[in-house]
Amino acid sequence: MNTTTGPAYGLFRGTRARSWEQLFLRIMRSISLPESSYEKLEGHYAAIAELLTDPTDPELKDLYIFPQGSVQTRTLVRPLPGAEADVDAVAFKSDGTSLTPRELLDRLLAELEARARTQGDVTRKRRCVTVSYADKDLPAHVDVTPAVPSAGNTSKDGTGPLVVPDYPSNEMKPTNPKDFAQWVMSVSKVPFPLEAETTRMAEAAAKAEVEPMPDHKEIVAMDPLRLAIKLCKRHRDLYARRSNCADHQPISVLITTLVGKAYLTVAAAARANQRSFTMLEAIQAIVDRMPHEFDEAPPMAREWRLENPRRSDENFAEKWNVDPKYAAVFDAWHANLKWTLALGLEQFADRGAFEQEVGVALGIDSRLATHAYLTAAAKAGDAMPGLSDVLAKRLHDGERAVSTLLGLAASAPTRAQEPTETDRLG
Secondary structure (H helix, E strand, O other): OOOOOOOOHHHHOHHHHHHHHHHHHHHHHHHEOOHHHHHHHHHHHHHHHHHHOOOOOHHHOOEEEEEEOHHHHOOOEOOOOOOOEEEEEEEEEOOOOOOOHHHHHHHHHHHHHHHOOOOOOEEEOOOOEEEEEOOOOOOEEEEEEEEEEOOOOOOOOOOOOEEEEEOOOOEEEEEOHHHHHHHHHHHHOOOOOEOHHHHHHHHHHHHOOOOOOHHHHHHOOOOHHHHHHHHHHHHHHHHHHHHOOHHHOOOHHHHHHHHHHHHHHHHHHHHHOOOOEOHHHHHHHHHHHHHHHOOEOOOOOOOOEOEEOOEEEEEOOHHHHOOOHHHHHHHHHHHHHHHHHOHHHOOEOOHHHHHHHHHHHHOHHHHHHHHHHHHHHHHHOOOOOOEOHHHHHHHHHHHHHHHHHHHHHHHOOOOOOOOOHHHHHO
16 A cells, blocks of 8 residues: 655645645535536435335335435535436335345335336346436436344434345345444534635635535535545546546545545644644645555555444455455555645646646546636736746736737727717718
């Protein structure tokens, strides 16, 4: 496991770093799911929940439906071009089931195939049934996972330890989605010492996108924890695409757990040392810390282990012990992520090259946000992240020259304003 650090935190200070931080916050806003898309996902989720609360199959009676995953942790990101937005839902049966794991998934599949109002496919996956929606503006799907309580759990709303069916093995596997989401929410409430200027910029960036829907406000929150999780997930998706390693990419729950634990470690150290961070420094410190947050890791231990923070018998790194490529892909991805965090501190001699690198690392929406930011900075004479001083000066001078020409043109008399001698004689 490569645990080399990224740029020294001092590099995230100064005019160039501050302008990079402003751009970075705009990029993070651009990759958050917009409210219009969020409302569509809410509609899909509500439709599935409505039919499952009144099923035709008696074995599926008395289900309690709740969201899990990135909706619950408030870390949804805009889907990449060609990908689908998704919502994860749990269909919890508090009184258990007499069905085998495969029978339970097959019965849920039959129910949704017969009744889901969609033009897309309804398919069974390993642990869930996926209902797809063929919306040309927002291709999306809802993953519905059936669950029952673990032994001794008397919860009626899905809190506490649960088990879910695994089709290939025909066994029930442990999980606790609500408790995990509550852990993430509790981590987000732990104070992280940010500088006042960073807090102001983050609040301004969030307000620019936020509509009054309370749930969506939480989805686009600009705090270090959720920004770090969203950054990791978006960067991971693009890295896996271009590196052809999607089968071994780090899963979202593993990323979320590592980021959450790293956040707690860095925040505690910062408070102990009475230190405040800029947002980029905070995220860099969290990302740097991630590889150190496994509960067990070779070569000091025999196996990889990252326990569910609220259920120690669930190991999110279980597959890493079967195939060493998981660790290798994580290592390479993590190194590339640290490099991406410092992109705006580089001095590119070509503006298009910088915009392209941002787009490759974080997506076309991020590239467009970068282009818009640099255009505005050139016109305003502001600092321009990612560009060499020579190029920035040339762009500033060019904009001033254009402004001067436009000013002269605006002040020049026109025929309507002041007729010429020829006009009078005509």
